[in-house]
Amino acid sequence: MGIISVVKASNLLWLGRYSERVYTTLQVFGQYYDDMIDHNMTGYEEYCEKLSIPSIYTGVEDFFDRYLFDESDPNSIVSNLIRAVDNAIMLRNEISSTTLSYLELALNKLKRIRNSKTALFEIQKVSDYMLAFWGCLDDYVLDDECRNLIKTGRYIERLDLYLRLDFPYDTIEREFDKLMGRLGRVHISYDRRSSSRLHSIIMDGDPERAGRSRALECVNKFFEGY
Template sequence: MILISPQRAEYLYWMGRYIQRAESMTRLVISLFDKILDEDFDDAKKVYSNLGITLTYDSSQAFLRQSVFDVEYASLLSVISAARENAILTRPNLSHRMFSRINALYLAYQKAKEERTVSLYWLESTLQELDAIWGNLELSLVESKEVPLIQLGKVIERMDLNIRIYDSMEAAVLDLEKLNSIAHKIRPNSKPIGLSSSQKQKLLHKINSVYGTLAYVTES
């Protein structure tokens, strides 16, 4: 059993989700930028519609600006801000190095927002920072009990976006074994999670309800 307060456990879980969301969406934005330039100018509008978001860009740079800074609740800046907020709330559970990396990434976004144009080179460089955050995860935490909670958020977010954006049941299934392994670390007597439905909304509900079935922990 992982002994940690329910509130703090949830913050760690959501920090993992937001960091993964930042990584996945950054890769998506870079890919869509290339498609806007070389293939289909409206492709990003179609993809973001799967997230319930309407984009109204009139140039590739306008798309970058919107997706990185301006889309309410869904911009990369807002996702990084949410990751940082959860990191602040779990500050005692994080090493100085890990917290500093998350905070530095947030400050880099704030600085970049002041520029007139968004640099694709800069955006690509943020992926290195996100990779470094994941790379230091197990080494930098004060205690290993936090790791599975953050990892759970990471894998659930990845599964959610693969289904939500790409309708990819196959990609979600590939993560299922890892999800069950992490769930077992959090709650050893938990039943294995299965994905039997092929209906998108049912799958999303099932995946996003996993944390709730494991949120039984109490203060140590």
């Protein structure tokens, strides 16, 4: 494919980030929602705080509806999926129409089930389409640089979310190793001091919020130019 422009590299990275954001938040959302229904009616406030998004919701059911389906909420899952699709459309030639189609199927499904009485169960189909999208990347994206940039975005987003959502440090360390493996295969600049600091923080395994906050600062500096 040759040299990738900064704009194209940004599209590839953010395709990976938005797609992973949708998939991971869908998984975690279900866990938080179950807990809210059972006994913690204000659990969505804690969830929003961890993700650093405004808690604009009036209750559990409002959170369920608007966080999943409200396109006017920039932090909703549907809004992030729309951004993923927008990036994928611009990259159709690089990722193929087949790969793009699974993101479009996920978006169409998510929009279609908003008023369904079985929406909570049908969300799983959205996750399935997202997994199919990732599978297609390996089969249909022939250019190694494009594929690696998308997966670099995927793993940087995982680190961000896993740190915010209190995933165990052994899981975070594994995702950091995946990220560094991808970075070794792409030809873009990144903040190496931040990667070194992040590695040290992860290896320290500090589970307290201060440790995770310091790690997040490093993650956010990796690709400030993109």
